[in-house]
Amino acid sequence: MWSTTVVGAERVPRQGPVILAANHIGVVDGPLVHGCAPRGTHVLVKVEMFRGPVGAVLRAAGQIPVDRRNGRPALTAALAVLRRGGAVGIFPEGVRGRGDASSARAGVAWLAVASGAPVVPVAVLGTRRTGESVGHLPGLRRRLVVEFGEPVSLTDGEPLAGRQAVARAHERVGAALRTHVRAASERAGVPLPTDGPAAEI
Numbered sequence: 001m002w003s004t005t006v007v008g009a010e011r012v013p014r015q016g017p018v019i020l021a022a023n024h025i026g027v028v029d030g031p032l033v034h035g036c037a038p039r040g041t042h043v044l045v046k047v048e049m050f051r052g053p054v055g056a057v058l059r060a061a062g063q064i065p066v067d068r069r070n071g072r073p074a075l076t077a078a079l080a081v082l083r084r085g086g087a088v089g090i091f092p093e094g095v096r097g098r099g100d101a102s103s104a105r106a107g108v109a110w111l112a113v114a115s116g117a118p119v120v121p122v123a124v125l126g127t128r129r130t131g132e133s134v135g136h137l138p139g140l141r142r143r144l145v146v147e148f149g150e151p152v153s154l155t156d157g158e159p160l161a162g163r164q165a166v167a168r169a170h171e172r173v174g175a176a177l178r179t180h181v182r183a184a185s186e187r188a189g190v191p192l193p194t195d196g197p198a199a200e201i
Helices: 029-036 052-060 072-083 107-115 162-188
Strands: 003-007 018-022 042-046 064-066 087-090 119-125 143-148
Touching: 003 029, 003 162, 018 029, 018 107, 018 162, 029 042, 029 087, 029 119, 029 143, 042 072, 064 072, 072 087, 072 107, 087 107, 107 162, 119 162, 143 162
Parallel strands: 003 143, 018 087, 018 119, 042 064, 042 087
Antiparallel strands: 119 143
């Protein structure tokens, strides 16, 4: 449907647990990351999407419903996937917006610390342009870019436990994702939207 360029897929570990942490700007980001990843992924998707035919497809594909009011069950399910050696996709920003990763929730950091899995930052570009709503579907053949970054290991350095470990992981993952998204946008010449999210469709 779109003219999609995939960069850096070879950076995603082919075996063992891994977390793909992507920025979030539009409604097709989840399917795009899932489709462009070089291995099967279980992506955290808001629970509202698990309705009707779309919900049936999501469940059949092994995607994980997340209730943004209480994300613990989704994180528990994602941790089980990682402990089986699987791949989990997550959008640390939590909601669609500018996609610059200027704010992020700590769920991805908790998953990384609890599982020991490396985190691969993922830049998704072009799925929403300035002025388009967060529920807008990109036009046919629009140029999209998905760029996978270098894995970030959170098990190196001074060992920390509990909240300290999660806090440090949260800081490192957030910085890595922000830097990767900004650099990928500049390399591809595909800007992030400059406005906040409009009303969802």
